[in-house]
Amino acid sequence: MAAPALRRRCGRAAGLWGGPLRAPPPPLPLRRRAHHHQQEQPRRARGAGGLLAAQCERGLFQEVFPAQSAEEQLPGLLEPGRPPLTAYCGFDPTADSLHVGHLLPVMGLLHFQRAGHNVIAVVGGATARLGDPSGRERAREAPSAERVREQARGLRAGLERLFGNHRELFWGASGGRLGRAELLDNACWLGREPLLDFLGGAGGRLRMGTLLSRQSCQARLRSPEGMSLAEFLYPALQAYDFLHLHRHHGCRVQLGGADQMGNIMSGYELVTKMTGTDVFGITVPLITSTTGDKLGKTAGNAVWLNRDKTSPFELYQFFVRQQDNVVEKYLKLFTFLPLEEIDHIMEMHAKEPEKWGPQKRLAAEVTKLVHGREGLESAKRCTKALYYSSVEALEAMSDQELQELFRQAPSAELMLEPGMNVLDLCRKANAIPDGPSGYQKITDGGVSINGIRVTDPETVLILGQHILKNGVSLLRIGKKNYYIIKWLQL
Ligand SMILES: Nc1ncnc2c1ncn2[C@@H]1O[C@H](COP(=O)(O)OP(=O)(O)OP(=O)(O)O)[C@@H](O)[C@H]1O
Numbered sequence: 453m454a455a456p457a458l459r460r461r462c463g464r465a466a467g468l469w470g471g472p473l474r475a476p477p478p479p480l481p482l483r484r485r486a487h488h489h490q491q492e493q494p495r496r497a498r499g500a501g502g503l504l505a506a507q508c509e510r511g512l513f514q515e516v517f518p519a520q521s522a523e524e525q526l527p528g529l530l531e532p533g534r535p536p537l538t539a540y541c542g543f544d545p546t547a548d549s550l551h552v553g554h555l556l557p558v559m560g561l562l563h564f565q566r567a568g569h570n571v572i573a574v575v576g577g578a579t580a581r582l583g584d585p586s587g588r589e590r591a592r593e594a595p596s597a598e599r600v601r602e603q604a605r606g607l608r609a610g611l612e613r614l615f616g617n618h619r620e621l622f623w624g625a626s627g628g629r630l631g632r633a634e635l636l637d638n639a640c641w642l643g644r645e646p647l648l649d650f651l652g653g654a655g656g657r658l659r660m661g662t663l664l665s666r667q668s669c670q671a672r673l674r675s676p677e678g679m680s681l682a683e684f685l686y687p688a689l690q691a692y693d694f695l696h697l698h699r700h701h702g703c704r705v706q707l708g709g710a711d712q713m714g715n716i717m718s719g720y721e722l723v724t725k726m727t728g729t730d731v732f733g734i735t736v737p738l739i740t741s742t743t744g745d746k747l748g749k750t751a752g753n754a755v756w757l758n759r760d761k762t763s764p765f766e767l768y769q770f771f772v773r774q775q776d777n778v779v780e781k782y783l784k785l786f787t788f789l790p791l792e793e794i795d796h797i798m799e800m801h802a803k804e805p806e807k808w809g810p811q812k813r814l815a816a817e818v819t820k821l822v823h824g825r826e827g828l829e830s831a832k833r834c835t836k837a838l839y840y841s842s843v844e845a846l847e848a849m850s851d852q853e854l855q856e857l858f859r860q861a862p863s864a865e866l867m868l869e870p871g872m873n874v875l876d877l878c879r880k881a882n883a884i885p886d887g888p889s890g891y892q893k894i895t896d897g898g899v900s901i902n903g904i905r906v907t908d909p910e911t912v913l914i915l916g917q918h919i920l921k922n923g924v925s926l927l928r929i930g931k932k933n934y935y936i937i938k939w940l941q942l
């Protein structure tokens with residue numbers, strides 16, 4: 453199958469925009485195209501029929517496969533009133549947490565769900581043992597079965613949180629029918645499939661030439677290390693997942709990042725050959741860092757969704773720091789805000805760029821989806837405490853937040869002794885050098901407690917001022933050396 457030639461940019465697939473199939477509209481810049489279509493054919497406010505068009509317009513759905521039948525059939529299959537479709541996406545537990553890159557295929561699933569379709573998130577408890585060679589220059593080190601099981605737990609918890617937060621905080625009031633969301637692990641079927649059955653069944657249908665022609669395979673075969681049989685068979689296992697999900701859950705759509713197109717095409721090949729049913733693949737764009745690397749584990753630049761690895765505050769700050777040239781794109785990709793609202797946010801931003809309005813909104817929406825309302829409040833509290841030296845915010849912080857906020861900061865547990873002063877505190881916390889230079893550090897104005905500079909080393913510590921109600925003090929030496937002091941038996 454000359455598959456890559458069939459791939460086509462989602463944005464150019466006229467049928468997906470709701471326009472005539474044989475007369476695609478001329479390619480116009482996105483914003484103008486939206487208005488052009490609004491005039492020709494009113495855009496449905498919500499509903500399955502508009503799902504592909506809407507997500508292409510947001511830039512979330514990048515490519516569809518196979519282009520022609522997807523153009524011809526998907527819009528009809530997604531019409532409101534038709535039976536719901538089932539779409540799936542897989543996530544390999546090669547770490548114990550999801551990361552920001554994974555959010556995009558999850559957003560894809562959530563949009564399917566919002567349009568009334570059923571979705572399945574598959575944790576690759578079996579596939580992670582082999583390691584997907586797509587987009588990788590070298591093989592991964594094979595993790596132990598126990599490690600994969602442990603990491604799969606982390607991924608499952610993360611996915612459950614995302615779907616739960618979405619249902620509670622982003623759908624609750626909408627009233628419409630939200631599709632079903634299921635969480636499965638491919639170890640449940642791949643782990644039980646006898647080898648000979650697999651090779652004799654799926655193995656007999658997939659073509660070597662096609663598998664070898666995939667770009668990810670070619671790149672690896674040319675590399676000095678070559679490619680193991682396990683890695684070579686990876687796409688066959690992923691294809692088998694699609695077949696299994698099709699047979700047992702009626703799944704007809706596989707979503708994935710752009711790097712997954714080869715594996716998705718193999719799944720398409722297997723399902724159509726074995727069942728004769730048309731199935732489809734949809735990819736989402738890859739989120740990259742400012743240096744152009746795919747954001748993820750391989751490049752070592754992952755921003756995690758698990759609170760233990762990246763706190764709500766750090767996640768919030770990651771999005772607040774996004775540059776103007778990507779923030780509009782991210783608002784469309786990572787939030788459910790209507791496009792008209794995003795336009796308005798961007799217009800306001802042009803007038804008042806110093807307020808960082810779009811960045812803050814983006815950060816708030818994503819943090820709420822990932823960490824819930826409480827996580828967003830925590831992120832805001834930490835921001836106030838750190839960047840606005842808010843004693844109130846500091847006082848309201850839990851131990852966990854303090855640890856998260858000052859992850860790298862040393863902490864000390866101290867007993868408050870009568871008459872204890874600022875110099876004693878700094879010394880006991882090992883925050884200043886012994887002798888006169890430490891003393892001078894304070895008199896020079898290099899020390900603050902709870903955001904307030906203290907220049908007299910003999911100042912006696914006062915409860916409620918130097919020691920907050922929650923029994924902590926935040927000591928800062930110089931510009932950014934923080935020490936967390938926990939007072940015992942106050
Ligand atoms: N930066 C990203 N942007 C968009 N999609 C991504 C990104 N990173 C991962 N994905 C998608 O998330 C899904 C699950 O990815 P998976 O966890 O298996 O690998 P990964 O995170 O890409 O791993 P690695 O970084 O180790 O290559 C895939 O569809 C993948 O394409």
Ligand SMILES: N[C@@H](Cc1ccc(O)cc1)C(=O)O
Binds near residue numbers: 542543576579
């Ligand atoms: N191969 C995908 C993960 C995946 C695993 C199993 C699947 O059925 C689908 C996708 C990746 O590494 O990104």
